[in-house]
Amino acid sequence: xxxxxxxxxxxxxxxxxxxxxxxxxxxxxxxxxxxxxxxxxxxxxxxxxxxxxxxxxxxxxxxxxxxxxxxxxxxxxxxxxxxxxxxxxxxxxxxxxxxxxxxxxxxxxxxxxxxxxxxxxxxxxxxxxxxxxxxxxxxxxxxxxxxxxxxxxxxxxxxxxxxxxxxxxxxxxxxxxxxxxxxxxxxxxxxxxxxxxxxxxxxxxxxxxxxxxxxxxxxxxxxxxxxxxxxxxxxxxxxxxxxxxxxxxxxxxxxxxxxxxxxxxxxxxxxxxxxxxxxxxxxxxxxxxxxxxxxxxxxxxxxxxxxxxxxxxxxxxxxxxxxxxxxxxxxxxxxxxxxxxxxxxxxxxxxxxxxxxxxxxxxxxxxxxxxxxxxxxxxxxxxxxxxxxxxxxxxxxxxxxxxxxxxxxxxxxxxxxxxxxxxxxxxxxxxxxxxxxxxxxxxxxxxxxxxxxxxxxxxxxxxxxxxxxxxxxxxxxxxxxxxxxxxxxxxxxxxxxxxxxxxxxxxxxxxxxxxxxxxxxxxxxxxxxxxxxxxxxxxxxxxxxxxxxxxxxxxxxxxxxxxxxxxxxxxxxxxxxxxxxxxxxxxxxxxxxxxxxxxxxxxxxxxxxxxxxxxxxxxxxxxxxxxxxxxxxxxxxxxxxxxxxxxxxxxxxxxxxxxxxxxxxxxxxxxxxxxxxxxxxxxxxxxxxxxxxxxxxxxxxxxxxxxxxxxxxxxxxxxxxxxxxxxxxxxxxxxxxxxxxxxxxxxxxxxxxxxxxxxxxxxxxxxxxxxxxxxxxxxxxxxxxxxxxxxxxxxxxxxxxxxxxxxxxxxxxxxxxxxxxxxxxxxxxxxxxxxxxxxxxx
Numbered sequence: 100x101x102x103x104x105x106x107x108x109x110x111x112x113x114x115x116x117x118x119x120x121x122x123x124x125x126x127x128x129x130x131x132x133x134x135x136x137x138x139x140x141x142x143x144x145x146x147x148x149x150x151x152x153x154x155x156x157x158x159x160x161x162x163x164x165x166x167x168x169x170x171x172x173x174x175x176x177x178x179x180x181x182x183x184x185x186x187x188x189x190x191x192x193x194x195x196x197x198x199x200x201x202x203x204x205x206x207x208x209x210x211x212x213x214x215x216x217x218x219x220x221x222x223x224x225x226x227x228x229x230x231x232x233x234x235x236x237x238x239x240x241x242x243x244x245x246x247x248x249x250x251x252x253x254x255x256x257x258x259x260x261x262x263x264x265x266x267x268x269x270x271x272x273x274x275x276x277x278x279x280x281x282x283x284x285x286x287x288x289x290x291x292x293x294x295x296x297x298x299x300x301x302x303x304x305x306x307x308x309x310x311x312x313x314x315x316x317x318x319x320x321x322x323x324x325x326x327x328x329x330x331x332x333x334x335x336x337x338x339x340x341x342x343x344x345x346x347x348x349x350x351x352x353x354x355x356x357x358x359x360x361x362x363x364x365x366x367x368x369x370x371x372x373x374x375x376x377x378x379x380x381x382x383x384x385x386x387x388x389x390x391x392x393x394x395x396x397x398x399x400x401x402x403x404x405x406x407x408x409x410x411x412x413x414x415x416x417x418x419x420x421x422x423x424x425x426x427x428x429x430x431x432x433x434x435x436x437x438x439x440x441x442x443x444x445x446x447x448x449x450x451x452x453x454x455x456x457x458x459x460x461x462x463x464x465x466x467x468x469x470x471x472x473x474x475x476x477x478x479x480x481x482x483x484x485x486x487x488x489x490x491x492x493x494x495x496x497x498x499x500x501x502x503x504x505x506x507x508x509x510x511x512x513x514x515x516x517x518x519x520x521x522x523x524x525x526x527x528x529x530x531x532x533x534x535x536x537x538x539x540x541x542x543x544x545x546x547x548x549x550x551x552x553x554x555x556x557x558x559x560x561x562x563x564x565x566x567x568x569x570x571x572x573x574x575x576x577x578x579x580x581x582x583x584x585x586x587x588x589x590x591x592x593x594x595x596x597x598x599x600x601x602x603x604x605x606x607x608x609x610x611x612x613x614x615x616x617x618x619x620x621x622x623x624x625x626x627x628x629x630x631x632x633x634x635x636x637x638x639x640x641x642x643x644x645x646x647x648x649x650x651x652x653x654x655x656x657x658x659x660x661x662x663x664x665x666x667x668x669x670x671x672x673x674x675x676x677x678x679x680x681x682x683x684x685x686x687x688x689x690x691x692x693x694x695x696x697x698x699x700x701x702x703x704x705x706x707x708x709x710x711x712x713x714x715x716x717x718x719x720x721x722x723x724x725x726x727x728x729x730x731x732x733x734x735x736x737x738x739x740x741x742x743x744x745x746x747x748x749x750x751x752x753x754x755x756x757x758x759x760x761x762x763x764x765x766x767x768x769x770x771x772x773x774x775x776x777x778x779x780x781x782x783x784x785x786x787x788x789x790x791x792x793x794x795x796x797x798x799x800x801x802x803x804x805x806x807x808x809x810x811x812x813x814x815x816x817x818x819x820x821x822x823x824x825x826x827x828x829x830x831x832x833x834x835x836x837x838x839x840x841x842x843x844x845x846x847x848x849x850x851x852x853x854x855x856x857x858x859x860x861x862x863x864x865x866x867x868x869x870x871x872x873x874x875x876x877x878x879x880x881x882x883x884x885x886x887x888x889x890x891x892x893x894x895x896x897x898x899x900x901x902x903x904x905x906x907x908x909x910x911x912x913x914x915x916x917x918x919x920x921x922x923x924x925x926x927x928x929x930x931x932x933x934x935x936x937x938x939x940x941x
Contacts, residue, residue, distance in 0.1 A: 106216055110223065111144035113214035115846065121209070122842070123835045128210050129156050130827040136838045138900055139845035147211040153225040155826065156210050162547045163363045167203040168212060168222060170357040172230035173242050173346060177219035180204075189356035190287070199363035232346070234314070234337065240357045241311020242350070243343045246281045249335040261332040265293065280332055284347035293331065294351075300324035305333065305344065309352040310359055313344040365544045368523050370531035374574050379530050383578035384641035387474045387570030388662065392680075393426055393436055394477065395466070398445060398458045399672070400425050404812040405456035408448050413505020414456070419491075427680070434491040434503040435565060441504055443480035444819030449812070456504065459817045466665075471639035475631040478569055478584055482517055483627065485509045485822040489561040511825025516542070516558040518621045521566065521585055524577040532575030535563055570638075580641075583634040586622045623831075649686070651710065653719040659684040667713055673699055674706065688722055693729040694794055703730035732794040743784040745775040745795070761791050844919055847903055866891025866899055867934035877935045878914050881906045887919065891933035903938070 107113040114122070126133045131152050137143040146152060157165065170186040171178060183204075188196045204220075207213040215221040222230075232238035243249070250258055255273040262276045263269060265283055270276045283289055294302065301324040308315055317325055317340060328334040334342040350357070406418035414422070414437065423433035440446040445462045448454055465473055487510045494500060495507045523538055539556050546555060566572040571581040622630055645664040649657040649671070657675060660683050662668075674696040675686035696706060706726050710718050747753050750772045756762055757769065765787050766778040777784050781797060788795045830838065867889065869877070881888050887905045894900070904916035907924070915926045 106219060107214060109144065110148065110211060110214045111141045114140045114144055114147075114211065119839050119843075122839050124209050125211055126835055126838065127829055128159070130829050131155060133830055133834070133838050134827045136841055137845075138842075140842060141846070143842060144211070148223050148225050150225050150229075153212070153223060153229065156212055157226065157229065159546065160206070160210075161203075161365070162544045163199060163361060164203040164206045165547055166358055166361045167200065168207055168226060169230050169239050171207075171213065171220060171222040172227050173232065173238060173240055173357055174220075176227065177215055177221045180217040180220060183220060185355050186350075186357040187361055189354045191354065193361075193363075196361055196363045203363075232313075237312055241313065241359075242346045242357065243311075243313030244346060246284060246332070246335070246345045246347055247277050249337065249343055249345050250277055250280075250332075253335070261330065264330045265332060281347060284345065284351065287351065290348075290351045297327065298324050301328050301333075304328060305348070305352060308344040309349050313346075313349060315342050315344075316340055317342050362544065366537065366540045368527065368533045368537045368541050370527055371534040371537075372532050372575065373528070374530045374532070374576055376529040376579065379573040379576045380578050380580070380641055381573070383570045383573030383581065384638060385570070386567065386573065387580075387638060388470070388642055390477065390569050391470055391473055392662070393428070394440055394445070396426060397422065397436055397440060398462055401446065401457055402812065404449070405446070408454040408456060409502065409505065411499075411502075411505065413502030415502070416500075419503050431489070431491065432568065435488040435568065437503050438484075438486050438488040438491075438508070439477060439481055439569075442484040442486050442819060443477050444817060446504075447814045447817035449814040455812075457812045457814050459814050461817070463813075469635075469639065470642050471635040474570065474638060475584075475635040478571060478634065479627060479631045480819065481565065481569060482521075482584065483514050483621075483822055484820075485511055485513050485824075486820065487513050487558065487561070488565075489557060509823040510554065510558065511823050512555060513558055514621060514822060515825065516555060517562045517566075518585070519545075520559050520562040521571065521577060521581065524572065525582050525585055527576070529579075530576050532572075535560060538563070580634040580637040583637050584630055586626055586630040648713050648715045651714040651716050651719055651722060653721060655688045655719075655722055655725065657686040657688070657714075659686065670696075670709060674701075674709075688725060690725065690729050690794075693726055694733060694789075697730060697733045698796070703727055706730075729794060733796060743777045743779055743781040744770070745777065745784070745788070746773055748773055756788070756791070756793070759791060762787070844903075845901065847919060866901060867936045869934035869936075871929070874932055874935045875909070875929065877937065878906050878909045878929070881937075882909055887938050889936045889938055891935075892927060893931050893933060899933070 107116060114125075117125075125147075129147070129152065132143060132146050137146055157168070160168065167183070167187065170183055174182050174186055184197060184200055187193075187200060204213065212223050212226050213220055214223070229236075230238065232240070232242050232244060250273075253273075255276075258273050258276045258280075259269055262280055265280065267279050267283060270279060283293070294305075300322075304315075304325065305328070314337070315334070317329075317334075317336075319340070321329065325334070329336065329342070332345070333348050335345055337343050353359075400422070406414055406421070409415055419430055419433060419437075422437065423430045426433055426436065428436070437446070443465075445459060445465055446456055447459050449457045465476065468476075486508050488503070488508070490501050490508050490510070491503045492501065499507075501507050519542065520538060523541060524533065527533060539559055542555060542559050563572075563575070566581070567575065570578070571584065572578060621627075643661050645662045646660065647664050647667060649659050649663070649667070651657050656678065657671065659671075663671065663684075671686055673692075675688045675692050678685045678687040693706070697703075701709075703726050707718070707723065710722070745753070745756070745767070753769065753773065753775055756775065757767060764779075765784060767775045770776050779787065785795055785797060868891070877888065880886075885905065887903055890902050890904060892900055892902055903919040904914075904925075904927075905919070906914050906916040908915040909929075912929050913926050914929055914932070915924065917923075918925045
């Protein structure tokens with residue numbers, strides 16, 4: 100552990116001075132640093148400074164923390180706290196910015212983007228390279244290079260001319276001349292006097308460049324007001340025809356501010372409307388019931404085998420349109436329901452040669468669950484899925500259309516955005532619904548540096564719409580069961596409200612529980628299961644009770660005033676056609692629907708008894724006549740395999756069929772007074788005769804009537820698609836503790852003082868090298884003296900590491916020792932030890 104009184108000289112030393120809680124906070128905020136676990140703190144610091152890791156860390160900063168890092172990138176290196184504060188507050192100061200700055204700086208320190216004490220703040224070099232101004236990558240601050248950087252390629256004579264024109268004394272060298280010019284530009288009083296002597300046209304040119312971009316174009320023979328700026332060094336040429344406004348000049352014109360606006364506090368998510376919580380819950384429950392009915396209808400439509408799978412995967416545009424018509428929704432909404440069923444594991448590809456989508460065996464188990472539990476499964480799948488239905492119909496990077504259930508729809512940020520949007524809604528009073536604009540503004544403040552900012556905004560918009568479709572929200576407000584789905588009524592992260600930061604001094608350290616986390620962590624799998632069960636319990640009393648009756652009407656319709664129990668609903672789906680949906684479902688009885696029930700094995704008496712038992716009104720006479728009439732004609736004609744034949748006891752009916760011109764395509768001929776033969780297959784013959792208005796029935800080879808029930812098609816057992824993570828997962832407490840222990844031990848091994856030897860000193864990270872005989876002798880001596888040794892070791896996979904061990908026994912080509920790195924007794928083959936060195940006595 101480093102001496103806290105000595106300022107750290109590197110990021111590695113700064114990390115070495117941290118306690119375990121601080122290291123855990125770093126690895127939790129930047130989980131890519133722990134994959135794989137670094138061998139020591141030096142390697143951790145090196146990994147924390149790599150470009151990919153720094154870019155990812157910058158993308159996860161909120162707006163004010165990012166503004167703080169950008170200000171450090173244009174400040175001196177190192178910069179005192181006061182200079183950083185002046186860059187953010189300007190000459191006039193800003194109490195809100197000053198109060199929020201310790202929190203932002205604490206975030207940057209925690210994530211190892213800034214290190215050093217308050218009098219010597221250093222931005223990680225890679226972050227400075229990414230955020231500092233350059234001609235290729237302008238700074239978000241709009242500032243240009245410093246005077247020293249802008250004049251780097253200028254001749255010493257030209258620099259002396261600028262110094263003389265500015266009224267400064269001539270110097271002996273260009274370095275002191277540039278320093279003198281810099282001092283002038285950073286002196287508020289002298290700089291104001293210099294600018295006051297400029298003509299109005301010159302000051303107008305500076306005002307156009309002050310907030311960026313700082314580069315401008317000039318001709319080979321500039322006008323007098325531009326020539327004056329060039330002579331004074333207020334504009335510096337960088338290339339033929341291009342000039343730049345030096346950073347010091349811009350900061351003076353900005354009153355010392357690095358940004359036009361810094362926004363230290365996140366924009367509030369304000370309620371746009373407020374409803375009674377009971378109304379919100381009832382509305383959301385109604386939508387939840389509609390969601391269940393829609394998914395059930397989708398699965399019923401695909402029960403015997405759904406649409407074919409495209410060669411590249413997914414649904415075709417035609418099949419998606421057909422599904423949208425069947426569900427009576429728009430195509431984007433149909434894509435949402437299809438993807439939701441897929442994410443919940445209820446729909447998958449059957450994997451056959453003629454590949455089609457179909458319900459999975461899990462669908463049958465899902466149907467047997469209570470409605471509230473079925474909804475909770477759908478809602479949990481939606482909340483955690485990375486599949487993004489809103490992308491359906493768009494284009495991928497190769498300009499190919501993205502199809503529902505196809506590849507390319509996974510977005511790792513989707514679960515985080517959904518969770519964050521719902522958490523923002525949970526932070527409002529119960530029954531309050533925000534405007535979409537305020538939610539998007541808050542998300543943009545929390546993640547301003549995202550490369551996919553547009554996608555993040557679209558994900559938030561889709562989340563608000565999908566939550567309403569699914570019944571998580573009602574009238575735009577989060578419902579009670581929606582809050583339970585999140586695991587709590589308020590954000591889980593135990594951090595203070597960033598809108599009301601505690602006033603702190605520049606030297607204050609932020610305790611762990613006050614360090615801001617921009618996005619609350621989602622629930623673990625076990626916690627989410629518990630939350631889903633709680634949501635189901637809250638939703639269950641709000642869902643309508645299934646009914647066991649319908650209302651039959653004289654116009655051959657039946658009205659279901661609410662949801663029906665499953666046996667009744669299943670029989671009605673066969674016996675009648677759904678005519679309309681809504682608060683009540685209207686079924687219509689037709690000859691075709693009645694014949695469908697008879698084909699399924701029901702008799703006329705069965706249908707009469709069923710309707711009488713489940714109708715709250717008397718069975719209308721027209722419906723009775725319809726059933727009897729269809730049943731009387733049902734099976735009067737028999738179709739079998741000859742290629743196909745028709746037999747009937749009524750030869751007059753067969754004569755009628757033969758005389759009908761519509762039967763020409765069936766190529767019928769009489770074999771006997773009661774038998775006709777056809778050159779069509781039985782299925783085509785049945786379809787043709789039904790199209791002619793007859794009601795034939797199929798029969799088996801034994802002459803029995805065949806009962807044609809629909810055969811449900813199921814896929815083999817399938818698991819729900821795994822979410823595609825947006826980067827490495829956040830490590831749990833057990834992994835963090837083990838990783839920190841290993842890093843600490845590895846650091847002890849790499850930094851433990853060695854006894855001086857005649858060999859040249861090893862470079863950082865280099866393993867010790869000794870001969871086999873010397874290694875064995877040193878090990879045996881350490882067994883007798885009980886001293887600890889520093890060794891280099893290469894494991895079976897070829898991975899090299901440094902370890903500090905205390906040898907206990909050496910025999911048979913192995914050394915048994917207490918390994919300080921692993922904090923346990925281990926045995927190592929001597930041939931894998933690269934070398935050994937004795938540690939200093941202290």
